Amino acid sequence: MxxxxxxxxxxxxAHPAVIDIMANEMANTVGNPSSIHTFGRQAHRRLEDIRQVIAASLDVLPHEIIFNSGGTEGDNTAIIETALSKKEQGMHLITTMIEHPAVLETMKYLEKMGFEVTYLPVDENGELAIADFEKALRDDTILVSVMYGNNEIGNLLPIKEIGALLKTHPAIFHTDAVQAYGSELISPHEFGIDLLSISAHKINGPKGVGFLFKNDAISLPAFLHGGEQEEKRRAGTENLAGIAGMGEAVTLLxxxxxxxxxxxxxxxxxxxxxxxxxxxxxxxxxxxxxxxxxxxxxxxxxxxxxxxxxxxxxxxxxxxxxxxxxxxxxxxxxxxxxxxxxxxxxxxxxxxxxxxxxxxxxxxxxxxxxxxxxxxxxxxx
The missing domain is CATH 3.90.1150.10 (Aspartate Aminotransferase, domain 1)
Incomplete structure (x- = not known):
């Protein structure tokens, strides 16, 4: 059977077209995107072409896309680096009780470092009351991390409403959109989203690759330190074959x-x-x-x-x-x-x-x- x-x-x-393009990339693009010789420049051009494709899917600037290893790294980068870089302005973070472990465990890690986290409840239908969010928001709130769509029950969270409320508040707004990106039309600038995490393996792309959208209007220190890849925003040689596969998956969406x-x-x-x-x-x-x-x-x-x-x-x-x-x-x-x-x-x-x-x-x-x-x-x- x-x-x-x-x-x-x-x-x-993985979509067959994704597999084909990854195989072609591994066979024909041999250079390191950071190298200055012909092979490196070829790889770099390929990388930037894919960045433009992905940026267009969210109606953002190519510069606002940072390639990484996937949703967990994106969530950790957004949450930890925002918290550490803004702790002088406040130590309060807001999230929900139904977030992915990549968010919840990161929040627990920050609590051990002295940060205060408010975990917003949901009702029996999995709905988050915007009134509860408004009540939790404080002057010393520096980060709000609320998922776009839940990975277990599927509920969509009130991202637009939260984004609208934060337009007059200095808190950074992050959303884990890993589960929603493959089906929802998402516009970070329109919705007031500052940081957004994506993983390719949820959209018929390869495992171990993804990206973080970072609004150019905010600053975010690098999570990984080393080389100057991704304009010093994420060290480590880019997984070009994986990124190419992700780019093809995005093209199909x-x-x-x-x-x-x-x-x-x-x-x-x-x-x-x-x-x-x-x-x-x-x-x-x-x-x-x-x-x-x-x-x-x-x-x-x-x-x-x-x-x-x-x-x-x-x-x-x-x-x-x-x-x-x-x-x-x-x-x-x-x-x-x-x-x-x-x-x-x-x-x-x-x-x-x-x-x-x-x-x-x-x-x-x-x-x-x-x-x-x-x-x-x-x-x-």
Whole structure:
């Protein structure tokens, strides 16, 4: 039986065009972009051409794109360097309880250094109240880090509203847009975003490469020290093949492509829910289905252990998830679901994440839906 991969929120398969362009880059661009000879200049031109492509996708300046190793480095750079460089102005940071571990663990690190962090709550639908943010904002707040879209339940956070409130406040605004960049139309300058983190492997690009958008209007010290790459903003020889692959993945993400994905993924979700309803499977949707990323569907099946369900599906060649891949393999419950429902709520151990992407089609989703219903019925017998 053909396997079915429905864990695209964890990582996506590389697009064939991405693989081709990376192979071509490794075979034909041999120079170091920092070298001044012909081979180096060729590599440098290639690097800058890709920078322009990526900048255009966000309607920002090419100079505002800093290539790096991905979302975790971007989050760490944005948060740590902003905090350390602005601590004379204040020691207060704001984030949410449902951020990716790359943000939450970085905030905990800064707390050990004496910074104060406010972790904003969300309601049972995963919604962040803008009133809570306004109440938390203080004169000594130097950084706000709120994700664009949640990687477990898919909820979109009120980024535009936060950006508007910060226009008259000196705090730096960072968003982890790793999960949202592949489907949402994002304009950092329009939305008041100062720093934005992206990872290529979430958009059918290669693993281990990404970029950080940095608004030219703000200063940010380098996180890594060494060479003068990326205009002294990020030391280390650029991963040109990976960056080329990311550039190709971005090129494929046209506005019409994003619109088609929204429509297609909404159809997939409806196919699954309709099948569950027809088979009288009891379920609940985690998060707000009216305000979410289209490719993520997080479902609770009361009375069904999510670990047991995943095991049964895996044996049948189907890959879904219980949440963030960065916490997979641990016995710790989902901090996102805990934020929604509180600790020890049954939903935390009865919920799974289904996420769509390249390679999925209606036939696969219908087959998955049938197997899902059958498996749940067997478990509950």
């Amino acid at each position: 053909e396997p079915i991969y429905l864990d695209h929120a964890a990582t996506t398969p 046209t506005e019409s492509e994003k619109e088609q994905r929204h429509k297609k993924y909404a159809e997939y979700q409806q196919l699954i829910l309709t099948h569950l309803n027809e088979n009288k499977i009891v379920y609940e949707i985690n998060g707000n289905p009216e305000n979410k990323l289209a490719h993520i569907l997080n479902l609770r099946f009361p009375g069904v252990s999510s670990d047991l369900l995943l095991m049964h599906l895996d044996l049948q060649g189907i890959a879904i998830s219980t949440g963030s891949a960065c916490t997979a393999g641990t016995v710790e419950p989902s901090h996102v679901l805990e934020a929604l429902y509180g600790k020890n709520h049954p939903a935390i151990k009865e919920s799974v994440r289904i996420s769509f992407g390249l390679g999925n089609d209606c036939e696969q989703i219908q087959r998955f839906s049938a197997i899902l219903s059958e498996t749940i019925q067997k478990i509950k017998q």
